[in-house]
Amino acid sequence: MTQPRQTQDSRIDREWWKEAVVYQVYPRSFNDSDGDGIGDIPGITERVDYLDELGVDVVWLSPVYDSPNHDNGYDIRDYRAINEEFGDMADWERLRDALHDRDMKLIMDLVVNHTSNEHEWFRRSRRGEGEYADYYHWVEGEPDDPPNNWQSLFGGSAWSYDDEREAWYLHVFNENQPDLNWRNPDVREAVKEIVTWWVDRGIDGFRMDAISHLSKTEGYPDGDPEEPGPLGSEHYTFGPRLGEYLDELGAVVPEEAMSAGEMGGADADDAREFVRRGDCLDMVFHFDHLDVDQADDWTDDNWGEWSLPEFKELMTRNQRAVAEPAWEALFLGNHDHPRIVSRFGDDSYRRRSATCIATFLLTMRGTPYLYQGQELGMTNSEFESLSEIDDAMTVGLVEDMLSAGTVDSFDDVREAVNYRSRDHARTPMHWSDDDGAGFTDGDPWLALNDNYTEVNAAAARADEGSVFHHYRRLIELRDDDPVFVYGDYDPLLPDDDQFYAFTRQLDGERRLVVCNWSDEPATFDPEGFTADGAEIIVSNCDDAPADPVGATVRPFEAVVYEL
Template identity: 60%
Template sequence: MSRSEPLERADRAWWKEAVVYQIYPRSFNDSDGDGVGDIPGIAEKVDYLERLGVDVIWLCPVYDSPNHDNGYDIRDYRSILDAFGTMADWEELLEKLHARDMRLIMDLVVNHTSSEHEWFRRSRRRDGKYEDYYHWEEGRPAAEADYETADGPAGEVAPNNWDSIFGGPAWSYDEERGQWYLHIFDAHQPDLNWRNPAVRADVEGEIEWWLEKGIDGFRMDAIDLLSKAEGLPDGDPDDALVGSEHYSHGPRLREYLRELYDDVLSNYDAMTVGEMGMASVEAAADSIGENGDGLDMVFQFDHMNVDAGENGPWGRAEPGEWKLTELKEIVSRKQRRLEWDALFLSNHDVPRLVSRFGDDDRYREESATLIATFLLTMRGTPYVYQGDEIGMTNADFRSREEIDDPQTLGTIDDLLEAGAIDSYEDVREFVNYRSRDHARTPVQWTDSPGAGFTDGEPWLKVNENRSRINVEAAIANGDSVWHYYRRLIELRDAEDVLVYGEYDLLLPEDEQLFAYVRTLEDERALIVLNWSAEPAVVDGLGVAADGPDVLVGNYDDPPTAPEGSELRPYEAVVYRLG
């Protein structure tokens, strides 16, 4: 059943049939040579995005910001950061996208603002209704606490022992107000007090303002953190992230999300995807759909923690250890439980997917295209992060000075302070596996010194492999990762079974093969992935088929029948079953 034949289904939606392309503006394309990507630079590449075949652009924050967290600390929700351009530039980009039947979603960052936002500046002055816009608390006597915190008044520590996700305590003392304020992220990102109905009303106003400007939805940053536990109790000091049980999925989160949906989002044909970094599959499922909290889908991270240790992402004895059987179990649980999934293995907050889940050396192209096959044939909406379509890899950060990411820097400082490491060299291997900066190195358009990203000095180092991995070379090579992504997107667009079909896992205990069937009425597709660097014999699929047709494969001569075939390293094949 092709897309050209109408499918009468109650659950059909444009955002289910779309492929989303995420742009990190600072690193995408610099139009004016200042070393920082910008909105005119994105506009220059709209034809490129159309040619690739993506349907929706997710634009990371371009709002006015002091950039302590690269735009996720918003100073003014209704202004564009000068380094990125003007509101007129943004409006031109939106017009160009819509003219090509492409849509635009923006980052919604409302767990916190910048400490330079007008709301916070007025709150620290106890100015009228803004007095309780943030979490302000008195400190504790140091003699009564068993934890240390950032500097405050003599003999006083923070109100509780919570950790910041970026390292260090989650509280800072404000001299002007004479109280401590909560920041789950950087000290320049104070958390909004969502218990205050005036805060919620103002946030709804910002949401509606952008929807009225014509955007097509939101990626909702850290949306699971809006509700904090009543009384802000101490967290378990033995947890890897102390206090997280009290600030993720708090008691009123579902109320807040439903209120946003009922008051604003339900009035628009808008796509919403919530980032819930600490959500269980069950909690994510409760947040989705009109019978839940109204979100269309959720970034749920169980599968992204498959290579984490007991003490979090930095807790492995060796980086890069993970099991395919565990990944299959996690992914299959999500496919069964979630009404609709957000399909991703990369974004601006994690390392490059081919370096993490593939082989970025000998089998870079093969593993990059296998991962693409996985993302574009599962049930859900696929997300492609900039550069993944050419198989960009992690960089080599040789020193601490080359790092920009506050989360990475905070983790290094915590390890140094705890005496767990003596120098950067002790953690360099983990940084070169784990740091968020890998996703933020400039897009490699050409093999020039600035990678075609800029004529100036780039804000973050360009990956040294730009000479062999770049868009220009990929488009010139018909067998490249880029052209395979394009073929996959075209295939998904043509085959409803790859969008709406039910998912059934095969060979759950196989340590090399990830195989599954998608079924929609009388249509079936079989996907077989050899997710390993060794050949794998396909045996025991138990799938009846008369003369299966190969729809796509990432080698030139894929086996015409799956059962009994030997798949080469990182070989991926999609079959139509008769």
């Protein structure tokens, strides 16, 4: 899919990455080729034909760099080496070639807000060595007196004291992930060299991790307790020089490459600003639409409660404020979020709610991102104790609450953990109903979901009515029909608490998408709307209503019509 398709509409700015569907691979959990219980690069290569059958255009490969794995690869020790658990550079090159041979592209995670504390840069910096002395954020002080009250996104102070340098260093995430000092031009040059090094090896773009944190407020002032988020986050998120840093980075990202930036704390306005301001970002991952189901506190009992009208309002704002003047990254899940069926669907309607969500996601304007297992309708697991959790963020936050006396035991936050833990997305991929789910011949690094004997790729590929084949048909539809890529978006029934419905229109062609996003039947009857001559393009149920207006739509039924 290298050539943008033609449309008659002169307003359309056509790009290959707008027409692509992206599939995220979390290597540790995707496929294990050597039986050690950990997914690896040769295991991914073994499954390239599966991805080709699904029809995706781009593989986003989560970090495979050399790492001590304090945050599962997002703590990088060497940007130019492959983690030996995953293979070596020759294995990576074989994966790249296997994807390119099938006309699929490869994008890599670019993690440059921070490194591992085992990176050579940090080892030299803690010794105060030459040009590296100022590669990180260091503040001199006493061991019991951190520079300010900033809190880490992973819990606890955002500062750790280093005995060797006798100074404090900043880490927005885990203490093993010191933040790079982007004020230092040598740091920026080093990062640009990394970008060029990987581009020279034939990758097709980057997913840029945590880039909203690159710039920090000068002087490290105390955080305001009245501001949302962890204390001080207003000083290390969207800092004063962020745009400047992104512009400089964008200068070395090739024009034909795809670039998507993760911006925690961003809303639609932020996303539009940073996509349109320069050459660095084609689209932004922002998370305002994923806040609709979040409780105020880990001990609250209302985790998972959300309103469809509020969700529609946010998505419509994204479509109008981001996707039309700029471009939108369409996603509901990734390695940092629970499984979308358990979160936004209904496990008791697993197949139908999974295909309903798929229909919504793949008919919106923007570039859709699928996370591994999403195409199978994989669901959340159930964790009985903190010892079952690997996720550094969940463990850090829970241990912080336990030590502070905010909670007395894991049971006090068990509901929240079982709703929001990142480990839900990291349980191994289900390939078959064999022991190890076809993921491994050994002991998996993280426990399998118990339902792998029913929910797996082998069963799904053999069933034409499966979640997998619904995704495959929708991807094929999107590939064939430019209306779903470039067409205008117009919502219907914005205040309805059951239907998410909208039209897409381009060059006089109109499509209608009707999703009953609820566990009760409902009558679809928008005031003044007619669908005479409607033809069903795709549906997740047999015997879908030929004329949707006035029809009863079953729970989680989703139908796409040509008008």
